[in-house]
Amino acid sequence: MLPHPFVAALNHLLAREAWATDRLRPFAGRAVRLRVPPLPDLDLVVAGTGLLARATPPAEPDLTVTLKPGALPALLARDDRLMREVEVAGDTDLATALQFVFRNLRLLREVICL
Numbered sequence: 799m800l801p802h803p804f805v806a807a808l809n810h811l812l813a814r815e816a817w818a819t820d821r822l823r824p825f826a827g828r829a830v831r832l833r834v835p836p837l838p839d840l841d842l843v844v845a846g847t848g849l850l851a852r853a854t855p856p857a858e859p860d861l862t863v864t865l866k867p868g869a870l871p872a873l874l875a876r877d878d879r880l881m882r883e884v885e886v887a888g889d890t891d892l893a894t895a896l897q898f899v900f901r902n903l904r905l906l907r908e909v910i911c912l
């Protein structure tokens with residue numbers, strides 16, 4: 799099975815930043831469900847390398863992250879109220895690690911700031 803394009807792009811960014819994979823590696827085996835209605839849910843698992851992989855078959859998630867309809871406009875506008883548009887349920891340590899990684903990935907931060 800080919801990797802999901804979104805997962806492949808994230809892994810490309812993660813692989814360039816050793817600190818990011820180091821930060822995620824302790825969560826190996828933990829499952830994350832990403833919900834962006836109306837798109838289908840994306841079930842991921844943290845691999846032992848600190849990269850992400852599609853969860854097959856979809857696992858019961860340790861963490862569910864739901865982006866509300868206002869999340870994309872807030873992200874594109876670099877609005878600090880973005881987190882109001884994100885619902886997080888489950889493993890708080892995993893949520894904190896993912897939030898730190900995605901806020902600090904160099905290229906992702908540069909693209910969002912355009």
